[in-house]
Amino acid sequence: MTKEMPPKIIIPADPEHQALRFNRVREAHQTETAEDYVELIADLIETQGEARVVDLATRFGVSHATVNKVILRLNREGLVVNKKYRSLFLTDEGRELAAKCRERHQVVTDFLKAIGVPDDIAELDAEGVEHHVSAETLKIFKAFTRKTRKIS
Amino acid sequence: MTKEMPPKIIIPADPEHQALRFNRVREAHQTETAEDYVELIADLIETQGEARVVDLATRFGVSHATVNKVILRLNREGLVVNKKYRSLFLTDEGRELAAKCRERHQVVTDFLKAIGVPDDIAELDAEGVEHHVSAETLKIFKAFTRKTRKIS
DNA sequence: CTCAAAGTGTAGCCATGGCAACAAATTTGA
């Protein structure tokens, strides 16, 4: 990384350029589990008072064993605090990430609705799309939604 | 699954409804490797005359061993035909999927550019987003791009 | 024609995130 790239001309068919795209998608996949987990944990703490393994399992549609394994990783990565047989908490870093993800999720959902996607479909699509939208695109989404709302 | 759900009212905070969203994302992840592979194989056959393992590796930014393993799966799934030490071919099903994915990829890229996302960023984002966009949303993307093009 | 380089295949390792089955702790309600 950080080779010298003087004028940085992008040739779309350039193999290395293509590799960059796929690398970025793979990176997104690395982080998206963590993102969805901290987001849902934050939501549960707000709406239910606490985040329990069994609720995460139901909401994600996976077994509690799977949740447990992921939580172990998130703990290792410093996003989640868990004491045995107790409900889950977020670290400061986890809370920060959750806030960022919730905001982003909302921007994507609102945008899809703004361009006319039915609410239920917008919510389905946003769950996946959110993890692949760059900051620049997000900004454009936000501006578009704002503009549309002023009109209507 | 397939419990009786008479009027099917969607409550956004409903845990089962939430599980549906995440299940859909997981399904997309199951298929997206296959999608990107057949799309790139089709492109290489068109532009280079043949699709070779080493080119796929370069374009995806992974080792040739990884490509080989994925190709094995795609062969098992009836999308790719490969003879030892020979270049890769698509089955009819593979070609069909490739065409569908290329079209979808193009629609997403064009849409992002149409709403003002810079070309290079649009191409980055599209590579991930394409796999999470429903048919309904795609239709709306297409209509929006068409409309925008008429204006400009 | 030869043989070195390039390409391909394979084995074995890893991390992630699925699962079922079983074990342990906690909570609940009779």
Added chain:
DNA sequence: TCAAATTTGTTGCCATGGCTACACTTTGAG
């Protein structure tokens, strides 16, 4: 209170898609 139900934890299995190292085949330059 205390036993049953619920929740949580753990183990061991699987598939995917990463990697390196090494083996084999094909290709092409000299």
